[in-house]
Amino acid sequence: MIRDVLENSLNLPSNPSLKELFNEKLQEYGLSKTQFEKLANIQRRSLDGILDKTSKQTDVSNILKLSEFLDMPFDILLAYHLKDRSVEEIKDLQDSIEITFINRYFDLKTLALLGFIDKKFTVNELKKRICEFFKLSSIYEYGDELNEVLYSRTKRSFNDKMKDFWIKSSYKYFELIDNQNDYSREALKDLIPKIKPYTQNVDNGLLTVCRALYNVGVTIVFQPMVPKTQIRGATFLVNNKPCIVVTDLNKSYPTIWFSLLHELHHVLFDLEQLKQTRYHLTGEPDLFLIHEDKANQFASEYLISEEKMRYIEPLIHNHYMVDKFAKEIQIHPSIVYSQFQFRQAEIGNNYWGAFKEHFPVIDSLQANLNMSNWDVESLELAAQKIKELFTA
Structure with missing residues (x-):
């Protein structure tokens, strides 16, 4: 609300002023200023501070009283009050709005543990880090830009901040990778039977398979599991092309391959539903259960x-x-x-x-796959590196 009030204050006309509106109302009701002060129980100094914009702090109760008297919505009167206020007061309000927004959307404690931010960051440093990582011009775009795409058919919960962060960062990552190869279901069907032998090569097998899948229009990235989630894998549809995330949940080498085959089943058989939901998470509660048993059976039988x-x-x-x-x-x-x-x-x-x-141990596998960890400078740079890795 305060953010909207500040924006409205910038668009209000210079005339009439709040003081002029107040005087007009006194004339309309046939009241003197002293009579109003007594009726509203407002001290002269407090009233003048609001009307003349000289008060150092905003007294909300007096603003409410004045709002009732002027028959003006509270947020509009507050916008009048804030118009042309001191730079320091406006900055304090903006900082308050921004830290409230950041706390609403981000689990700062967990992000600090991940190395995404420093727990000593100021508000400006937090804003800079978020905007540079996601390639945003304003932190408010984080709340706006992907919501329609990712949450038009699902209910968002601000209790799932880390899951929300993971989903948005993954989707943005795939957008920036922007695989230029056309997706071919027939080519994928031809490729899948050739995957199994590469499980024997711990260091480079998965990278080789990821490169082959990239060439048939399926983008695979391997990422660390995010705390407070149980995401084993996920399938996204980005720019009408299938994209898969495999995580290192449980740090288990066999689970990585099982998860990849599980998600490839979704690519082969669930793309129509993914066109509506945009993504599917494996390992997390999901309102749109897309044939999980079949995907598990497919992966098991294949291996x-x-x-x-x-x-x-x-x-x-x-x-x-x-x-x-x-x-x-x-x-x-x-x-x-x-x-x-x-x-x-x-x-x-x-x-x-x-x-x-x-x-x-999967350390060498992780190193060779150039994972997009949360301590990278930006998703844009991470996307560029993964494109270079897959097209080398």
């Missing part, structure tokens, strides 16, 4: 069929046999163990802590 899992399960504690089996079906052994863990969890057995020594 290891039900028949093959039944064969290897009795031998799961024999690493030599698991390793030999994984090579035969051209996947990384950790994927076999991971699938076993999930299957056991479904029947109430907990194997999540088992086989850790056979799961690769």
